[in-house]
Amino acid sequence: MAGTFGNPEVVQEEVDILIIGGGMAACGAAYEIMPWIGAAKDAGVDITVKLVDKAAMDRSGAVAQGLSAINTYIGPNQDPADYARMVSNDLMGITRDDLAYDLGRNVDDSVHLFEEWGLPIWKTVNGERFDGATWPKEGGKLLKDGGDPVRSGKWQIMINGESYKWIVAEAAKKALGSDNIQERVFIVKLVNDANDKNRVAGAVGFSTREDKVYVYKFKACLLVAGGCVNIFRPRSVGEGQGRAWYPVWNAGSTYTMAAEAGAELTMMENRFVPARFKDGYGPVGAWFLLFKAQATNAYGEVYMTKNKELLNDYPPYGQAAVPASCLRNHLMLKEMKEGRGPIYMDTVTALAKLRETLSPREVKHLEAEAWEDFLDMCIGQCGIWVGENIEPEKKNSELMPTEPYLLGSHSGCCGIWASGPDDVGAPTTEEHPDAALIPAHLPQGWNWGYRSMTTVRGLFTAGDGVGASGHKFSSGSHTEGRMCAQSMVKFVMDNKDWVPTLDTPVETLVEEIYRPVRTFLEHKDYTTAIDVNPHYITPRMLQFRLQKIMDEYVAGVATYYTTNGHMLAVAEEKLGMLKEDAMKMRAKDLHELLRAWENYHRILTAEAHMKHIQFRKESRYPGFYYRMDYNLVDEENWHCFVNSVYDKETKTWTVFKRAHKDLVDKSK
Ligand code: FAD
Numbered sequence: 001m002a003g004t005f006g007n008p009e010v011v012q013e014e015v016d017i018l019i020i021g022g023g024m025a026a027c028g029a030a031y032e033i034m035p036w037i038g039a040a041k042d043a044g045v046d047i048t049v050k051l052v053d054k055a056a057m058d059r060s061g062a063v064a065q066g067l068s069a070i071n072t073y074i075g076p077n078q079d080p081a082d083y084a085r086m087v088s089n090d091l092m093g094i095t096r097d098d099l100a101y102d103l104g105r106n107v108d109d110s111v112h113l114f115e116e117w118g119l120p121i122w123k124t125v126n127g128e129r130f131d132g133a134t135w136p137k138e139g140g141k142l143l144k145d146g147g148d149p150v151r152s153g154k155w156q157i158m159i160n161g162e163s164y165k166w167i168v169a170e171a172a173k174k175a176l177g178s179d180n181i182q183e184r185v186f187i188v189k190l191v192n193d194a195n196d197k198n199r200v201a202g203a204v205g206f207s208t209r210e211d212k213v214y215v216y217k218f219k220a221c222l223l224v225a226g227g228c229v230n231i232f233r234p235r236s237v238g239e240g241q242g243r244a245w246y247p248v249w250n251a252g253s254t255y256t257m258a259a260e261a262g263a264e265l266t267m268m269e270n271r272f273v274p275a276r277f278k279d280g281y282g283p284v285g286a287w288f289l290l291f292k293a294q295a296t297n298a299y300g301e302v303y304m305t306k307n308k309e310l311l312n313d314y315p316p317y318g319q320a321a322v323p324a325s326c327l328r329n330h331l332m333l334k335e336m337k338e339g340r341g342p343i344y345m346d347t348v349t350a351l352a353k354l355r356e357t358l359s360p361r362e363v364k365h366l367e368a369e370a371w372e373d374f375l376d377m378c379i380g381q382c383g384i385w386v387g388e389n390i391e392p393e394k395k396n397s398e399l400m401p402t403e404p405y406l407l408g409s410h411s412g413c414c415g416i417w418a419s420g421p422d423d424v425g426a427p428t429t430e431e432h433p434d435a436a437l438i439p440a441h442l443p444q445g446w447n448w449g450y451r452s453m454t455t456v457r458g459l460f461t462a463g464d465g466v467g468a469s470g471h472k473f474s475s476g477s478h479t480e481g482r483m484c485a486q487s488m489v490k491f492v493m494d495n496k497d498w499v500p501t502l503d504t505p506v507e508t509l510v511e512e513i514y515r516p517v518r519t520f521l522e523h524k525d526y527t528t529a530i531d532v533n534p535h536y537i538t539p540r541m542l543q544f545r546l547q548k549i550m551d552e553y554v555a556g557v558a559t560y561y562t563t564n565g566h567m568l569a570v571a572e573e574k575l576g577m578l579k580e581d582a583m584k585m586r587a588k589d590l591h592e593l594l595r596a597w598e599n600y601h602r603i604l605t606a607e608a609h610m611k612h613i614q615f616r617k618e619s620r621y622p623g624f625y626y627r628m629d630y631n632l633v634d635e636e637n638w639h640c641f642v643n644s645v646y647d648k649e650t651k652t653w654t655v656f657k658r659a660h661k662d663l664v665d666k667s668k
Pocket of ligand 1: 020021022023024025026052053054055057060061062063067068069070071072185186187188224225226227245246247249250251253254409410462463464465472473474475477478
C-alpha cells in the first residue's frame with residue numbers, strides 16, 4: 001500500500017549484510033564484497049547484501065565535490081611504519097599504530113584501482129610533468145604506464161579529481177548491482193538483538209522522497225555514515241550557512257547510531273579545526289606544499305617562524321619536521337588573539353619566487369593548476385576569488401581557522417573503538433592502572449576477532465567511523481571499507497545459522513521515526529503562523545540552540561576555542577534540556593523529517609564530545625581546543641585513550657581510560 005505523509009508505507013527486508021552510507025568506505029566495501037560472497041557461495045553459504053545511502057552515491061559524502069589530491073599513497077619507496085609515525089605525531093601521540101600500520105601496508109592497492117578506473121593521476125615522466133589535460137593519450141585513453149605520481153607532500157599525490165566520486169561510485173555500483181542499492185534512505189537507528197543486547201540485528205530509516213519507512217534485519221552491518229558538522233555555530237551566516245569546510249550532509253549518524261547500539265567510542269574529545277581560505281574553505285595544501293607559499297600575519301611576519309618557540313612547550317609533537325596540525329593553529333591563534341590579524345596566505349611572494357626560476361609558460365601552467373586545485377574540490381572558493389577581485393599573483397588571500405568538526409579519517413581521530421589486525425603485536429590485555437573501571441562486557445586489548453568490528457557483535461565500521469587512527473583520507477577510507485567486506489563475510493559465514501530478532505516491535509520503531517510528523521499534524525492548526533507554536537520546535541531553531549551551546553561553552557569560535565570545567569557543566573545541563581526538547585521537533589515535510597533526525601544525531605555526538613573533553617583533564621590538542629583549567633599536555637597522566645559507552649535506557653555515558661602503547665618505535 002502506498003503511504004501518505006501521516007501514514008507511511010512500511011517496507012521490511014532481510015539481508016545478511018547491510019552497508020549504511022555510500023561514501024568512500026562504503027564504495028570500498030561494495031567493490032570488494034562480491035568476490036568474497038562468491039567464495040562463500042562456493043563453500044555452500046549464500047550471502048545477500050544491500051547498501052543504503054541517504055543521498056545519491058555518485059555525489060554523496062565528503063568527496064562529493066571532488067578532490068585535487070589523494071592524501072594517502074605510500075608508494076614503493078616508503079615504509080608504512082613511517083606513515084604510522086606521522087599519524088601518531090600529528091594526533092599528539094594517541095593513536096592506534098596497529099590500525100595505521102595495517103592501513104599503510106594496504107592503501108596503495110585502492111589508489112591503483114582508482115587509476116585503473118580512469119582517475120587522472122598527475123605524473124612526472126623523464127622530468128616532465130603531466131596532468132589529466134596534458135597526459136599522453138591514445139584513442140582517447142590515458143597511457144598510464146611509467147612515470148612517478150606528482151607528490152604535493154610526503155604522503156600526498158595530485159589528481160584531476162573533479163569526478164573522483166563518480167569514478168569510485170561507478171565501480172562500486174557495477175560490482176554490487178543496482179538491485180542491491182537503495183539511495184535516498186536516511187537510517188535513523190540500529191536495533192539490537194532481542195536475545196543478545198550486545199549484538200545488532202537490524203536498522204530502521206525512512207525515504208527522503210516517498211512516505212516509506214524501511215526496516216532491515218541482518219547478521220552484520222557496516223556503519224560508514226561519515227563524520228559530523230554543524231554541531232558548532234558556523235562562521236558562515238544566513239544563506240551562506242550551507243557552506244562549511246566539512247560537507248553539511250554528514251551529521252554524526254555514525255557516532256550516534258553506534259553509541260545507541262552500545263558500541264565503545266574512542267577519542268571523542270578530538271576535533272579538527274582546519275585553517276583554510278576564509279569564507280570559501282578552499283584547500284591550502286597545494287599552496288603550502290606545491291607552490292611553497294607561507295602564511296603571515298597582517299604585518300607580513302611568518303608566524304610559524306616568529307612563534308616557533310611555542311612549539312617547545314609540546315615535546316615531542318612540536319619538534320617534528322612537520323609539527324602536529326593543531327600546533328600550527330596554535331601559532332596562528334597567538335597572532336589573531338593578540339590583534340595582528342588578518343592572517344594571509346602570501347600567494348604574491350610565492351608566485352613571484354616561482355617566476356624567478358620558471359619560464360612564463362611554466363608559471364602560467366602553475367597558475368592554472370592553482371585554480372584547478374579549487375575547481376576540483378571547492379568551486380565556491382573560485383567564486384569568492386572572482387567576486388573579491390583576487391588575482392593570487394597580485395593580492396594575498398585571508399586564512400581563517402574554521403568552527404570545529406568531528407571526524408576520524410582526515411586530520412582528526414574521534415570515532416569508534418574497532419578491532420585491529422591480528423598480526424602486528426597489538427596488546428591483548430589491558431595494562432592501564434584504571435583498567436578495572438572499564439565495563440566488564442568490553443574486550444581487552446586491540447584485537448577481538450574480526451578486523452574493524454566494533455565492540456558490538458556484527459557491527460563494523462571504517463573511514464570516519466574508526467577512531468584513534470586519522471589520516472586515512474579518501475584512499476584509506478576506501479581501503480578500510482574493503483577490509484570490512486572481507487571480515488563481514490567471514491563473520492556471516494561463522495554465524496550462518498543465527499537468526500536476527502529485533503528487540504523493538506516494528507510498529508514502535510515506525511511511530512518513533514514519524515513522531516516529528518505526528519507532532520506537526522496534531523498541532524499545526526493551533527496557531528496561524530506555521531513556525532510559531534507552543535507545541536513544537538522547528539529543526540532549524542533547535543539546531544541554532546545546539547550550535548549556540550557548543551560555541552559558547554564547549555570551545556567554539558566565540559571563545560577562541562577555550563573552555564573549562566565550569567563552562568562544560570553549563571553545557572551539560574543545557575544539552576540535557578535540549579535532548580528533552582528534541583522530542584518536540586516538528587516535521588512539516590520529508591525534508592524537515594530529515595533535518596529533525598540529523599539534529600538528533602548531532603546532539604548525541606555533541607554530548608559525547610563534551611563528555612570526553614570534560615573527562616580528559618588536560619589540553620591534548622592546543623590550537624583545536626584549550627581546557628583553560630588544565631592548559632597543558634600532561635603526558636604522565638593522560639597519555640592514554642579516553643573511551644566511552646552510552647546506555648540508551650538510562651541515557652547516560654560511562655567514560656574511562658584505556659592504556660596506550662606504541663607499536664612502532666617513535667624515537668626514529
Ligand atoms: P564519506 O565519504 O563522507 O561518506 C559518508 C556517507 O554516508 C555518504 O554517502 C552519506 O550520504 C552517507 N550518510 C550519512 N548519514 C547517513 C545516514 N544517516 N543514513 C544513510 N547514509 C548516510 N581525502 C583525500 O584523500 N584528499 C583530499 O584532498 C581530501 N580533502 C578533503 C576535504 C574535505 C573538505 C573533507 C571533508 C575531506 C577530505 N578528504 C580528502 C577526506 C575524505 O574525503 C574522507 O576521508 C572520506 O570521504 C571518508 O570516507 P567515509 O566513507 O568515512 O565518509
